[in-house]
Amino acid sequence: TTVTVSATASHAIPSTLWGMMFEDISHSGDGGLYAELIQNRAFQQVAPDTAAALDPWVPLGDSQISVVADSVPLSSALPNSLALTVPAASATEIGFANPGYFGIGLVKGTAYSASLNYRVAAGAISKQASLTISLLDQNNKTLAAFTTPLRASGKWTEVTASLVPSHTPPSNNNSFAVTVTNARGAESQVNFALLSLFPPTFKGRANGMRPDIAETLAANKPAFWRFPGGNNLEGQTVATRWQWNNTVGPLKDRPGRVGDWGYVNTDGLGLLEYLHWCEDLDMEPYMAVWDGYTLGGTNITGAALDPYIAQAIDQINFVIGDPATSAPAALRASLGHPEPFTLHYVEIGNEDFFDDETVANRWNTIVTNLSATFPQLTFMATSLSSGPVLTPTPKVYDVHVYSSPTYFATNSFLYDSVERNGTHYFEGEYAAISTNDSNLFGTPAEGRLLFPTVASAVGEAAFMTGFERNADIVFSASYAPLLGSVNDSQWTPNLVGFDASNVYKSTSYYVQNLFANNKGDEYLPSTLPSNSSTATLLWSVTRSTANKEVIIKISNNAATTEEMKFVLPFKDVSSTGSATVLTGPATASNTPDAPDAIVPVTSRIKTGTTFEYTAPAVSFSVLVVSAH
Numbered sequence: 001t002t003v004t005v006s007a008t009a010s011h012a013i014p015s016t017l018w019g020m021m022f023e024d025i026s027h028s029g030d031g032g033l034y035a036e037l038i039q040n041r042a043f044q045q046v047a048p049d050t051a052a053a054l055d056p057w058v059p060l061g062d063s064q065i066s067v068v069a070d071s072v073p074l075s076s077a078l079p080n081s082l083a084l085t086v087p088a089a090s091a092t093e094i095g096f097a098n099p100g101y102f103g104i105g106l107v108k109g110t111a112y113s114a115s116l117n118y119r120v121a122a123g124a125i126s127k128q129a130s131l132t133i134s135l136l137d138q139n140n141k142t143l144a145a146f147t148t149p150l151r152a153s154g155k156w157t158e159v160t161a162s163l164v165p166s167h168t169p170p171s172n173n174n175s176f177a178v179t180v181t182n183a184r185g186a187e188s189q190v191n192f193a194l195l196s197l198f199p200p201t202f203k204g205r206a207n208g209m210r211p212d213i214a215e216t217l218a219a220n221k222p223a224f225w226r227f228p229g230g231n232n233l234e235g236q237t238v239a240t241r242w243q244w245n246n247t248v249g250p251l252k253d254r255p256g257r258v259g260d261w262g263y264v265n266t267d268g269l270g271l272l273e274y275l276h277w278c279e280d281l282d283m284e285p286y287m288a289v290w291d292g293y294t295l296g297g298t299n300i301t302g303a304a305l306d307p308y309i310a311q312a313i314d315q316i317n318f319v320i321g322d323p324a325t326s327a328p329a330a331l332r333a334s335l336g337h338p339e340p341f342t343l344h345y346v347e348i349g350n351e352d353f354f355d356d357e358t359v360a361n362r363w364n365t366i367v368t369n370l371s372a373t374f375p376q377l378t379f380m381a382t383s384l385s386s387g388p389v390l391t392p393t394p395k396v397y398d399v400h401v402y403s404s405p406t407y408f409a410t411n412s413f414l415y416d417s418v419e420r421n422g423t424h425y426f427e428g429e430y431a432a433i434s435t436n437d438s439n440l441f442g443t444p445a446e447g448r449l450l451f452p453t454v455a456s457a458v459g460e461a462a463f464m465t466g467f468e469r470n471a472d473i474v475f476s477a478s479y480a481p482l483l484g485s486v487n488d489s490q491w492t493p494n495l496v497g498f499d500a501s502n503v504y505k506s507t508s509y510y511v512q513n514l515f516a517n518n519k520g521d522e523y524l525p526s527t528l529p530s531n532s533s534t535a536t537l538l539w540s541v542t543r544s545t546a547n548k549e550v551i552i553k554i555s556n557n558a559a560t561t562e563e564m565k566f567v568l569p570f571k572d573v574s575s576t577g578s579a580t581v582l583t584g585p586a587t588a589s590n591t592p593d594a595p596d597a598i599v600p601v602t603s604r605i606k607t608g609t610t611f612e613y614t615a616p617a618v619s620f621s622v623l624v625v626s627a628h
């Protein structure tokens with residue numbers, strides 16, 4: 001295959017092209033990126049006096065613990081507490097422990113910030129009573145501990161402690177323990193609320209992100225961050241939709257919500273944390289507002305939308321409003337960020353193509369209002385660009401596609417034939433998820449991928465060359481889902497996996513990393529690849545004008561190598577260039593047992609105004625050559 005490259009760029013590669021889609025799914029937030037290590041830290045959204053309400057808290061020995069609706073709750077947002085019965089004059093320590101989110105990763109010498117709130121009825125326990133917070137390894141050996149007198153003041157008392165493990169435990173099977181010693185006196189009870197343990201966070205942000213996951217994501221230089229969903233925006237019911245105002249301010253004022261992926265969301269990772277995160281990674285937020293449609297099928301239209309539009313206006317004003325004229329903006333200022341955040345795009349709902357009966361009404365009602373209030377913003381539609389017709393005409397559609405590696409390899413021309421009528425496209429969710437085209441969302445036994453494979457990543461790379469070729473109308477794209485716990489996921493495959501102390505970079509992660517780190521800023525047309533349903537060899541050529549480099553990306557989906565010849569239109573081309581190649585057995589994956597099975601390998605290759613390159617079987621290659 002000979003590829004002749006043009007010297008005249010056809011269009012820019014927008015700086016926004018590669019970014020990340022996030023929602024709390026598979027513990028990507030609570031138990032993942034959000035650094036809180038204690039699972040069910042505040043007994044949010046649980047039924048008191050049930051065993052389930054305690055999960056995963058466990059009693060130490062034969063201690064008696066239960067979740068109660070506290071008669072004197074810590075706050076109105078957190079009505080439940082853990083009640084510990086303290087027997088009279090208990091010589092032994094009594095208490096309870098938390099195993100974290102499928103473990104707690106602890107490292108010797110690292111300072112973990114522990115905090116909890118307790119309340120003992122006035123005078124209800126001896127003055128010698130004491131409270132100990134400790135970190136225990138899998139054998140209940142103490143790694144770190146902090147002891148303080150227990151004060152029976154009748155009022156909620158906060159205890160904070162910095163716990164530094166004396167050594168690194170042999171596994172993640174560690175726990176956070178709270179014990180009470182009651183030297184003497186009658187039986188009593190201690191209530192506990194909002195118990196928390198944080199490691200040092202990314203950039204030291206309070207209530208921040210887990211550094212190893214954060215750094216893994218930052219390495220892909222994401223230009224945008226879509227949040228809070230995805231399904232997890234919508235709610236099964238109107239009452240359980242994501243609501244920005246429940247996710248800001250002190251943690252004790254955040255009630256949490258029943259998320260849409262089968263677990264309670266603490267909302268400790270809330271709107272302000274998302275916005276700080278966007279600033280820390282120099283990303284722009286693609287923020288969604290709820291648009292009157294729930295996963296349970298409820299939809300709200302017309303004037304009944306008014307309170308939700310008002311809530312959306314407040315949400316947007318929290319991000320960009322003027323503190324002098326907007327209460328949500330003043331709240332933002334009071335939380336330490338008087339200046340507005342960057343915001344250009346607001347997404348209207350999620351996957352509204354599931355409700356094409358009412359989407360036109362809901363879009364019209366909402367966007368007519370929001371665009372009048374915020375004329376500077378661009379609103380993204382989530383229904384199909386093929387219909388129903390929306391008014392005002394959407395400037396942007398968010399397109400989602402989940403399919404097979406073969407689909408992605410053979411559909412990279414999806415946007416070539418799209419009419420250039422001023423509409424722009426955000427490929428907000430795409431991933432090769434199964435090898436079974438007739439049952440994509442089935443089980444692993446039916447072809448569903450547990451982890452991305454070499455074939456799925458190379459197929460996605462083919463599809464992504466199409467985004468570069470059509471970057472005049474495709475301005476952003478993001479793989480989904482971004483993150484998933486390898487111990488508890490509701491969706492596979494995920495771009496990045498993790499457990500309590502490891503992060504697992506998939507083959508697809510490396511493809512995203514290679515595209516984002518070798519973007520170029522303009523597209524150079526070249527001999528077009530075959531656009532057939534059996535195409536296996538796809539490529540794109542971009543140029544970095546600053547670095548005076550030509551960047552050639554090649555996706556070879558065939559089981560055989562491909563001999564290629566490149567003809568460059570530059571008079572001064574380096575005689576050597578770099579080739580970074582991701583390849584391996586088509587069905588191979590990076591897994592917790594083999595986390596680095598498939599990693600990119602960079603080598604030097606012979607280059608020149610014309611040069612040959614052999615694309616390995618099932619491979620994604622990025623060739624970079626100095627040329628001008």
Ligand SMILES: [NH3+][C@H]1C[C@H](O)[C@@H](O)[C@@H]1CO
Nearest residue numbers: 230231232350351480481
């Ligand atoms: N069903 C997918 C589409 C939806 O938007 C996401 O929440 C889901 C997983 O990425």
